Amino acid sequence: MSNQTVLESEEKYSTARAYIKTFVEFSRLYRRNRMGVIGLCMLIFFVAVAILTPYLAPYDPTTTFSSAFLQPPSWTHLFGTNEAGQDLFSQVVYGTGPSLIIGFAAALIATTIGTLIGLTAGYFGQLIRDLLMRLTDFFLVIPALVLMIVLASIMSSGLTSIILAIGLVGWTGTARVVMSQTLSLREQTFVEASKASGAGDFYILRSHILPNVMPVAFAQTVLVVANSILYEATLTFLGLGNPAQITWGQILQFAFVSGAITTSWWYVLPPGISIMLVVLAFSLTGYSLDSIFNPRVRKI
Amino acid sequence: MVNVTYVAKKILGLLVTIFLVLSFNFYLFRILPGNPFTLLYRGASLPPEAKRDLNAQFGLDQPLWVQYLIYMRNTASGNFGISYQTHASVLGLVVPSLINTVVLLSVASAISIGGGILIGMIAAWRRGSRIDVTFSAATLVMYSMPTFWLGLVLLFVGVIYLGLPVGEMWTISFGTVDMLTQFADLMRHMILPLLTLVLGLVGQYVLVMKGALLDVFTEDYMITARAKGISNRKLLWDHGFRNAILPMMTLVALNLGLSIGGAIQTETVFSWPGMGLLIYRSILARDYPVLQGAFLMVTIAVIFANFIADMLYPFLDPRVASK
Amino acid sequence: MLRVEDLKTYYKTPQGFLKAVDGVSFTLEKGEILGLVGESACGKTTVALSTIRLLSPAAQVMGGKVLLHGEDLLEKTENEMRQVRWRNISIIFQGALNSLNPVLSVKQQIAEAILAHLHLSGEEVDTAINRLFTAVRLDPDRKRNYPHEFSGGMKQRVMIAMALACNPEVVIADEPTTALDVIVQRQILDLIRNLRDELHLSMILITHDLSVVAQLCDKVAIMYAGKIVEFGDIFTIFENPKHPYTQALLKSIPKMEATKARLSHIPGSVPDLTGEVPACRFYGRCQFGQRVCEEVEPKIEQSGPQSSVACHFWRSIEPR
Numbered sequence: 055m056s057n058q059t060v061l062e063s064e065e066k067y068s069t070a071r072a073y074i075k076t077f078v079e080f081s082r083l084y085r086r087n088r089m090g091v092i093g094l095c096m097l098i099f100f101v102a103v104a105i106l107t108p109y110l111a112p113y114d115p116t117t118t119f120s121s122a123f124l125q126p127p128s129w130t131h132l133f134g135t136n137e138a139g140q141d142l143f144s145q146v147v148y149g150t151g152p153s154l155i156i157g158f159a160a161a162l163i164a165t166t167i168g169t170l171i172g173l174t175a176g177y178f179g180q181l182i183r184d185l186l187m188r189l190t191d192f193f194l195v196i197p198a199l200v201l202m203i204v205l206a207s208i209m210s211s212g213l214t215s216i217i218l219a220i221g222l223v224g225w226t227g228t229a230r231v232v233m234s235q236t237l238s239l240r241e242q243t244f245v246e247a248s249k250a251s252g253a254g255d256f257y258i259l260r261s262h263i264l265p266n267v268m269p270v271a272f273a274q275t276v277l278v279v280a281n282s283i284l285y286e287a288t289l290t291f292l293g294l295g296n297p298a299q300i301t302w303g304q305i306l307q308f309a310f311v312s313g314a315i316t317t318s319w320w321y322v323l324p325p326g327i328s329i330m331l332v333v334l335a336f337s338l339t340g341y342s343l344d345s346i347f348n349p350r351v352r353k354i
Numbered sequence: 355m356v357n358v359t360y361v362a363k364k365i366l367g368l369l370v371t372i373f374l375v376l377s378f379n380f381y382l383f384r385i386l387p388g389n390p391f392t393l394l395y396r397g398a399s400l401p402p403e404a405k406r407d408l409n410a411q412f413g414l415d416q417p418l419w420v421q422y423l424i425y426m427r428n429t430a431s432g433n434f435g436i437s438y439q440t441h442a443s444v445l446g447l448v449v450p451s452l453i454n455t456v457v458l459l460s461v462a463s464a465i466s467i468g469g470g471i472l473i474g475m476i477a478a479w480r481r482g483s484r485i486d487v488t489f490s491a492a493t494l495v496m497y498s499m500p501t502f503w504l505g506l507v508l509l510f511v512g513v514i515y516l517g518l519p520v521g522e523m524w525t526i527s528f529g530t531v532d533m534l535t536q537f538a539d540l541m542r543h544m545i546l547p548l549l550t551l552v553l554g555l556v557g558q559y560v561l562v563m564k565g566a567l568l569d570v571f572t573e574d575y576m577i578t579a580r581a582k583g584i585s586n587r588k589l590l591w592d593h594g595f596r597n598a599i600l601p602m603m604t605l606v607a608l609n610l611g612l613s614i615g616g617a618i619q620t621e622t623v624f625s626w627p628g629m630g631l632l633i634y635r636s637i638l639a640r641d642y643p644v645l646q647g648a649f650l651m652v653t654i655a656v657i658f659a660n661f662i663a664d665m666l667y668p669f670l671d672p673r674v675a676s677k
Numbered sequence: 678m679l680r681v682e683d684l685k686t687y688y689k690t691p692q693g694f695l696k697a698v699d700g701v702s703f704t705l706e707k708g709e710i711l712g713l714v715g716e717s718a719c720g721k722t723t724v725a726l727s728t729i730r731l732l733s734p735a736a737q738v739m740g741g742k743v744l745l746h747g748e749d750l751l752e753k754t755e756n757e758m759r760q761v762r763w764r765n766i767s768i769i770f771q772g773a774l775n776s777l778n779p780v781l782s783v784k785q786q787i788a789e790a791i792l793a794h795l796h797l798s799g800e801e802v803d804t805a806i807n808r809l810f811t812a813v814r815l816d817p818d819r820k821r822n823y824p825h826e827f828s829g830g831m832k833q834r835v836m837i838a839m840a841l842a843c844n845p846e847v848v849i850a851d852e853p854t855t856a857l858d859v860i861v862q863r864q865i866l867d868l869i870r871n872l873r874d875e876l877h878l879s880m881i882l883i884t885h886d887l888s889v890v891a892q893l894c895d896k897v898a899i900m901y902a903g904k905i906v907e908f909g910d911i912f913t914i915f916e917n918p919k920h921p922y923t924q925a926l927l928k929s930i931p932k933m934e935a936t937k938a939r940l941s942h943i944p945g946s947v948p949d950l951t952g953e954v955p956a957c958r959f960y961g962r963c964q965f966g967q968r969v970c971e972e973v974e975p976k977i978e979q980s981g982p983q984s985s986v987a988c989h990f991w992r993s994i995e996p997r
Contacts, residue, residue: 192374194608195660196653199615200633204382204649207637280498287500288619293637306503310623315506316513326503333498574775578836581731582790583762592789596780672823673779 083346090342096335100328104151111144115300127320134320136305137312145305146324153301154332156217157283163221164282165228165275172232173259173267177240186229193226202285206294213296220285228274235267269347276340280333287329302329357675360668368661375653380425383646384418434650435643437636444647447632452651455628458544459617462551467606469552470559471599477560478567478598479590486564493557501616505550505623512546547624554616555609562605566598573597600671607663610656678879679705679728679766679847684741686720686727692951697723697736699903699950702977705847710873710880712890712911714926715900718947721883724900725849729766730758745846764794767840769833771852776836777824784820787839794843809838812875813868830861834868841872851883866892887930891915896983899923902947902958905977909984919980919991921963957989965990 084090103110112132118139125135133142175186193201205219239245240263248258289295290303293311297304302325309321428434434444477486496504512518570576571594579593614629621630629652636644668675682702688695698720705711713721726732728743728750743750745765753761770776778786787809788802797805807817813834824832833853840848850869854862870893872878882894890897890911897914899907899922907920918924925943945962948954956974960966967989975987988994 192371192378195371195611195657196375196378197611197614197656199612199618200649200652203618203633203637204645207640207642207645208382284498284500288502288615291500291502291619292622292634303500306506310506315510319510322503322506322510326500326506329500329503330495330498334495337494337498574770575778577731578770578776579778581729581762581768582793582839583759583764584789584793585759588789588793592781593778597778600780671780672782673825 087342089338093335093338100332111147113141113144115144115148124318133324149300149302156286157279160217160220160282161279164224164278168225168228169232169271171229173236176233176236190226190229198223216289220282231274235270239263273343273347280336364664371657379650434647437644439639439641444643448647448651451629451632462548466552466555469556471563474560474563477564496557501554502619502623505620508546508550547620547626550620563602566601570594570597607660610659678707680744682742685739686723687739688736695951701905703898707879708877710894712894712897713883719900720903729762764843766847767845768849769836769840769853771855782821783835790842813838847879849881907986913984919986920988921965922959
């Protein structure tokens with residue numbers, strides 16, 4: 055090998071070691087927050103359920119058991135059955151993956167938009183910042199759920215429209231956080247030094263500001279996922295989802311529309327509790343990440 | 355006494371925002387796939403006279419900017435279009451629904467804010483105690499629950515175990531009995547949706563009040579106040595509360611949009627005849643004119659409420675009043 | 678009148694007890710201004726807060742007595758203390774920036790102090806506030822204004838007026854001029870001097886600024902790292918300081934008339950009061966320090982008719 059390649063591979067090795075060291079340090083910090091650890095464990099549990107769905111669900115969720123309509127929980131049907139005779143336990147298990155994925159996808163769109171807007175508003179001049187702040191305020195004053203409903207119903211119903219609707223509305227929190235972080239980073243000397251040595255704006259944004267903004271943005275993302283899962287459940291419940299796709303919100307929608315809610319508690323409780331636990335898990339994790347990365351957060 | 359510049363700026367902001375919302379509303383619904391007639395009338399095909407009529411009224415064969423002006427003129431004069439389903443005036447549907455929602459939401463907000471303030475103050479004053487920890491944990495759990503699901507659970511409990519009525523605002527027709535019985539009937543219908551909304555809202559108010567009060571406790575003027583030898587009650591209220599209420603007010607204003615979301619879900623579950631139920635039904639029927647009108651009304655209502663909060667703020671914070 | 682005996686106040690920290698005030702004693706007579714001098718974090722403010730028992734939960738008085746007219750304030754219940762505060766001992770804080778409640782008018786805040794201790798009618802309170810404002814050279818019509826409508830110097834005057842509202846016997850002024858610019862500083866100091874002359878105030882003036890002390894005080898207590906190292910009347914302290922720390926402090930004041938020379942300073946820094954401290958806290962920075970200073974704590978000894986000092990070698994040190 056030439057000298058150059060040896061040097062390069064040495065560099066990569068030490069960079070890798072640096073990453074591992076940072077990660078280990080981070081885990082130690084994180085472990086101090088007991089609530090965050092509990093949240094993370096719950097998350098891992100649900101992700102595991104999502105991955106292992108075919109092994110965990112006793113039946114195919116669409117199979118109808120013609121003799122068992124709206125049966126309360128029993129040993130054959132752990133969560134009972136719905137009005138079409140389908141096993142609810144299997145439905146809830148099968149609903150885990152889609153509920154999580156939709157939440158992730160929507161959150162991804164929201165935080166990408168939010169980060170882009172936040173970076174632009176924080177880095178460039180006063181005029182752009184004012185304009186983008188007005189835009190953010192505008193989106194904040196419009197009731198979020200109403201806007202999502204309008205967007206989702208305009209773009210034919212289904213999962214994609216829900217994901218887009220949530221993503222296009224839910225970026226404001228991330229934008230604000232990223233903007234204030236960018237603003238404070240911009241004033242730091244290493245940015246000035248970079249400019250003095252002739253670096254272009256995009257280079258500075260990409261190599262200096264973005265890496266420092268990522269931790270805060272990441273903590274925000276986790277909280278945004280929590281919100282997105284709630285919104286997905288709500289929008290699906292209101293009838294804007296795809297009936298062929300099982301999510302927890304969809305199960306509740308069927309429960310509501312079929313009128314079974316006043317009679318069958320087993321129909322209503324498991325999907326809702328699942329939503330609650332997942333959102334709780336993301337919230338706990340998100341808050342403890344936030345307290346690590348965001349210096350201004352006070353411990354409640 | 356109150357700064358004229360402040361009021362003028364806020365009124366200007368109000369008008370600009372309403373204008374922007376109207377424009378936004380216009381473009382939003384023009385993105386709708388399909389021909390422009392789908393927005394106004396849904397049917398297989400239209401007879402040519404009908405088309406001519408609609409063209410005239412809404413200028414559908416004109417360029418977009420002309421349609422925009424016609425839309426603005428229509429909206430300003432109260433013409434929000436006609437419902438697909440009932441062919442009734444959208445405005446006529448939207449206004450009564452809005453009133454019902456305002457009734458429900460204002461009572462719920464009042465209880466949540468009042469409760470949030472009191473509980474938040476207790477939590478801050480007795481920080482770390484069991485009552486504080488319990489409330490904080492309960493808040494987090496409540497926050498993780500979808501509002502509609504909470505409604506479903508309460509509906510189940512209320513109907514099965516308590517025999518409460520469901521749907522509509524009252525069972526007894528208006529005017530047939532005395533005020534008290536009427537009011538009691540209203541309460542029986544309102545208690546469940548009210549409880550759902552309050553449980554969903556109160557947690558956040560508790561957290562913010564507690565946080566604000568804890569921040570205030572670290573301020574210098576608190577030490578001065580203690581040094582003066584005044585009673586604990588005066589300390590908590592005249593100094594603590596009076597200052598902590600400021601960020602609280604900001605949150606209340608910010609939260610209005612989110613409470614609408616909660617109201618929509620609650621009304622759907624309990625069939626409370628408000629905006630939420632109207633929106634839900636218009637989604638099911640793909641009744642776009644109603645949806646558009648409802649969106650507009652709700653947003654303007656929230657903007658107005660924010661404006662009122664802005665107007666009240668100088669009375670609480672003298673620094674804003676004389677800026 | 679006010680006698681502090683062997684006051685000890687410690688802060689609880691994860692590393693152990695921080696001995697912020699470790700055996701401080703002094704007396705204050707009627708009509709006297711006592712200066713409590715020392716560098717930052719030497720415990721002066723803690724002493725002040727300890728006398729009126731306004732410490733944060735992390736701090737605790739571990740011993741000693743605070744005797745006001747013979748009564749030990751440390752023995753009183755919280756209810757009793759609430760009556761003593763402001764009525765008998767009031768305090769003016771530094772950094773008037775945030776020492777006043779921003780949402781209440783200045784009049785409301787002073788009235789609150791008055792009504793907590795004296796039974797006066799609304800009219801009498803009003804008159805009293807007018808009188809106070811005039812005494813501090815503020816326009817009484819401005820009493821309805823809010824704190825943000827005053828400048829820094831004016832806010833400090835308001836604080837002074839408020840401190841005098843109940844005719845206290847002792848006023849503690851904690852760095853009253855530190856947050857102000859020099860010109861305003863002068864005005865406030867003049868005001869304090871006038872008030873002292875008119876009202877025969879007894880005052881504890883806490884500061885790190887020796888020039889302020891020179892202008893106002895009758896007696897001075899020099900504090901270092903939680904202990905009083907020298908005490909005496911103002912002339913003795915300035916003209917014949919006995920403790921090495923006092924001497925170094927005086928030397929570090931730049932003089933207008935002197936020839937241009939390097940500013941002298943005291944090398945080193947204050948010891949960490951949570952861990953092991955040398956017996957004489959100044960050991961390590963003191964140019965006269967010897968072995969015995971590290972091991973045996975110097976006791977306060979009488980060095981003159983009105984003065985005392987805590988140093989092993991004070992007799993043999995010649996002032997430079």
